[in-house]
Amino acid sequence: MLTRKALAALAAVSLLGSAPAAVADEPDIDVGGCSTEWICAEVGTGGKPGGRPSGSGGGSGAGSSAGGKPSGAGSSKPPNFMPCEIRKLDPQPGPGSDLWEGHKPGDGAIYVNTCASSGMGEGTDGAVGLAFWAADQPPPGVPPEVLAQRAVDQMLLKGPAIGITPKPGGRGVVGMPVYLWTEKGPETYGPNTASASAGGITVTATAKVSRIVWQMGDGKTVTCTTAGTPYKAAYGKKPSPDCGHRYEAPSSTTGSGTYHVTATSTWTIGWEATSGQSGQLTEVRDSAVDITVAEVQVLN
Secondary structure (H helix, E strand, O other), X not given: OOOHHHHHHHHHHHHHOOOHHHHHOOOOXXXXXXXXXXXXXXXXXXXXXXXXXXXXXXXXXXXXOOOOOEOOOOOOOXXXXXXXXXXXXXXXXXXXXXXXXXXXXXXXXXXXXXXXXXXXXXXXXXXXXXXXXXXXXXXXXXXHHHHHHHHXXXXXXXXXXXXXXXXXXXXXXXXXXXEEEEOOOOOOOOOEEEEEXXXXXXXXXXXXXXXXXXXXXXXXXXXXXXXXXXXXXXXXXXXXXOOEEEOOOOHHHOOOXXXXXEEEEEEEEEEEEOOOOEEEEEEEEEEEEEEXXXXXXXXX
16 A cells, blocks of 8 residues: 555655656556556656556565655645546656657646546555546546535534424413514525636635524424524514424423424525536535423412
8 A cells, every 4th residue: 555655755765866868757556556557646656557557566665765764744634635626747758768659758648637546455545546638628526526526525514503482491381473584694594605626727616504403392383584683672572573382281281391393494505616517406404402391370
């Protein structure tokens, strides 16, 4: 398995050698499983076309620096980080490299596709890619829909930050208006915007809650297309103008003695790519609270 440590050591060797063509011109270089058309993207070497990674882990000493300590330490990327893109190899191989497929430097360029599966398993963290010659910049290897989902994953979308009367821990009364609402925030209601990029394309996604479905715990459901109105004492017994409910029986009639209220948000997400493509995604999040509702006590 080729690790980032081995790549860093190989990069150091290639930089110390002052003859750039000496590495690129070798007929079949084994770089710890990263050989032939499959190259170490950080090193930029390659051998005969038509091969595949050996996965042998060959090459003695790869993974250690001259001082005996592992190289490549301190990387901020997670171990299985796999950036996916098609990019121009920099620096380009020497004129004697078989990667040119008979072409000369300046006639097109050598690109590396880190989206291609190298079959090398975990630990390659995107530094291994399939090298190939192309006359023009190839199209990006990541569909904009995938980038849109990556952008959504950055948003940390949550279920509603539930506001309700009666408050959890308090006590409501049968027949009194119940107000339902959520706090408005980027992660609880929107709008929430994030972007993701790869292969020269950037996708920007914007998410907003389109509806909240409240399951009231008494078998009834309330669907609200607004965030709801927070209750104020000045409202008295007036019902909520946009998102409310009334209980017809006390919560003591349930097995738990409380009403379990679940609020489920539907996030509608529109996205646009710099390539001109656009689309829509949907995400669902929920949260819940328990409330107590009692019957009115009549004094004689």
